[in-house]
Amino acid sequence: MVFCKSLHYICGLNLISMTIRSEIQPLSKVIVHEPDNGIDYVSPEIAEELLYDDIVFLPRMIEEHYTFTQTLRQLLGNENVMDVQQLLQDILQDEAVRAETLAYIYEQEDLSLGKYEKLKQIAPASLAQTLVSGLFPETNECILKPLPNLVFTRDIGCVINDHLVVCKANKKARLRENYLMKFIVRYHPLFASFKDKTIDFSAEQYTADSGISIEGGDIMLIHPRHLLVGESERTSLEAIFELKNYLFERDVVDYVTIVELPAERYCMHLDTLFTLVDEQTCVGFAPLLFEKNEKVDVITYSKSYHKATLYATLKDLIKELYPQMRFIPCGNGIAPFAQREQWTDGCNFVAVKPGVAYCYERNLKTLQAFREHGFTIISAKRILSEEYTLAELENTIITLPSSELSRARGGPHCMTFPLARG
Numbered sequence: 001m002v003f004c005k006s007l008h009y010i011c012g013l014n015l016i017s018m019t020i021r022s023e024i025q026p027l028s029k030v031i032v033h034e035p036d037n038g039i040d041y042v043s044p045e046i047a048e049e050l051l052y053d054d055i056v057f058l059p060r061m062i063e064e065h066y067t068f069t070q071t072l073r074q075l076l077g078n079e080n081v082m083d084v085q086q087l088l089q090d091i092l093q094d095e096a097v098r099a100e101t102l103a104y105i106y107e108q109e110d111l112s113l114g115k116y117e118k119l120k121q122i123a124p125a126s127l128a129q130t131l132v133s134g135l136f137p138e139t140n141e142c143i144l145k146p147l148p149n150l151v152f153t154r155d156i157g158c159v160i161n162d163h164l165v166v167c168k169a170n171k172k173a174r175l176r177e178n179y180l181m182k183f184i185v186r187y188h189p190l191f192a193s194f195k196d197k198t199i200d201f202s203a204e205q206y207t208a209d210s211g212i213s214i215e216g217g218d219i220m221l222i223h224p225r226h227l228l229v230g231e232s233e234r235t236s237l238e239a240i241f242e243l244k245n246y247l248f249e250r251d252v253v254d255y256v257t258i259v260e261l262p263a264e265r266y267c268m269h270l271d272t273l274f275t276l277v278d279e280q281t282c283v284g285f286a287p288l289l290f291e292k293n294e295k296v297d298v299i300t301y302s303k304s305y306h307k308a309t310l311y312a313t314l315k316d317l318i319k320e321l322y323p324q325m326r327f328i329p330c331g332n333g334i335a336p337f338a339q340r341e342q343w344t345d346g347c348n349f350v351a352v353k354p355g356v357a358y359c360y361e362r363n364l365k366t367l368q369a370f371r372e373h374g375f376t377i378i379s380a381k382r383i384l385s386e387e388y389t390l391a392e393l394e395n396t397i398i399t400l401p402s403s404e405l406s407r408a409r410g411g412p413h414c415m416t417f418p419l420a421r422g
Contacts, residue, residue: 020161020422021221021421023221024351025354028420029419031153033083033151036150038132042055050173051148051409056407064401067380068415075383075389087190091184091188100183102119102120105119108175111144145173151408151410152217155169155174156178166200168214211236212236213239215269217413218271222318226253226256229270231261254302255302255303272342273342274289274347275351275357284327284328290315292313337365341364346363346366348411350413356394356398359400378393
């Protein structure tokens, strides 16, 4: 297969190995997805099925997301910020890959023969858009269910040191995201370094009745040899143990800590409750993760020792790894602002280098807490207008416009699938 015509940023370059050794290393390559017009087809009748709590205003959502991705491109380099739809389009240029992908989706989604034949007639350049938005080119006929959650690329996969996880969604509405990622990983040269270093939870052995579901928002490498995984509404214990065994057998990590969370909407993933900013700063929803309570259990498994270690809180574990850690509470720990801002992703930061991270601008009490700890708060629009470089930023929180993005129930951490850090 030849991809050089469309992969101008890859062909002719030496492919580097993709590695991530922590959540806070300098970000060097990341996958995002601009909100697409399939989101306009989320109606009140199907919103719950498609995991949306509200009907968003798409033009504003696109504008807010564009502000985010433009700052990423400015700070990281345009070639290091890739849209998952473009990666899909790249592989669909190959006739054999196109046929294999469509046959798989036909079987998995139980499409009618008529829809299958329609998909086969779409030109490769438009097919990627159709597989994501669900809309037939030109006519905008809804031929497939849209994928309105693909804007949250964190959940389709993650890198753990030099290994890759292809995730499997808990909800049917997101399964096609995993199928598409499966083929991107299999055929796109960007993922060549993960050959024989991938665990694919969308593979056939993990059937619907296997109890296996795992999403990237629950997976965090908090230390080069220590993985944190949330057992949540979206990630099952069966999947976590499968991942733990895989990583231990291949000596990828030494420790896996499971954080058992309530299976409730407000804490659908671990990253909606906790994220790292640097080795001395983290943000979290204090009532669940920083204070002892009856809703959360924290259990660490070691590759070398069979006995599990229990912690009273996640805070206790983090202090063991990072003794100087400052625990900044979402909403500055003040009710009801802590609960309000946790709902609008006040814990969902993503670091672009140690001490520099993104947050939604609407989480005012959380941002005030960061100010009180010596951080500078700066808007993404100012980053763009004054043409800041990443080297110029230290101890800085970059705020994103978020009136519509936050209504889709995900934050900056959710909207990024880091491929490489360091």
